[in-house]
Amino acid sequence: MTTKSSLRILAAFVAMLLFAAGCNVPATEKPATAEELSQMNRDFAAALNAKDAVAAANCYADDATLYPPNESAVTGRADILNYWKGAIEAGATNVSVKTIATGSEGNLGWETGQFQMDIKTPDGKVVVDKGRYTELLKRNTDGKWVSTMGMWNADAPPAP
Numbered sequence: 001m002t003t004k005s006s007l008r009i010l011a012a013f014v015a016m017l018l019f020a021a022g023c024n025v026p027a028t029e030k031p032a033t034a035e036e037l038s039q040m041n042r043d044f045a046a047a048l049n050a051k052d053a054v055a056a057a058n059c060y061a062d063d064a065t066l067y068p069p070n071e072s073a074v075t076g077r078a079d080i081l082n083y084w085k086g087a088i089e090a091g092a093t094n095v096s097v098k099t100i101a102t103g104s105e106g107n108l109g110w111e112t113g114q115f116q117m118d119i120k121t122p123d124g125k126v127v128v129d130k131g132r133y134t135e136l137l138k139r140n141t142d143g144k145w146v147s148t149m150g151m152w153n154a155d156a157p158p159a160p
Helices: 003-024 034-049 053-057 077-089
Strands: 059-066 095-106 108-119 126-139 145-154
Touching: 003 034, 034 053, 034 077, 034 095, 034 126, 034 145, 053 077, 059 077, 095 126
Parallel strands: 059 145
Antiparallel strands: 095 108, 108 126, 126 145
C-alpha cells in the first residue's frame, strides 16, 4: 500500500468519524424570549399584591434559594413560602417589577431588573423600597420558568 492510498483511507475514516459525531449533537433549542423569562417575576409580584404567599412560593423551584439583603439565605420552597408569608404579614404591598435584561441557554435562563414595593413600618408609616434583582431560572417539566436562585438589593440603606 502506498503512502498516498493510506492517506486517502485515513482521510475517509476521519471524515466518517466527524460525520458520526455530528449526528450525536442535540439540536439547539431556540432561546426563550424576554417575555417568557420575565413572566416568573410578573406572576410573583401579582401574588404578593394579592397577599398569596403560596402563589409567590410556587414561582420557585423546590430546591431554590433566596438571598435577601442583610439576611440569611432561605432554601427550599417551604422556607421560601414562610419568608414571603412573613413579608406579606409585615406589610409588603404595591409590588412592581421591570425587566432590564434576560438570556437563556436550553432550559436555563436569567433575568435582571428593578423592583419597587411599599413596606409598612411598625409605626404605620409606608416606606417605598426600590432596588435591583437577579433571578437564575430553569424551565420545569411543565415548560414554566421558575426561579432557582434569587438575589436583590435596595437602592437605599435599610431603615434604622
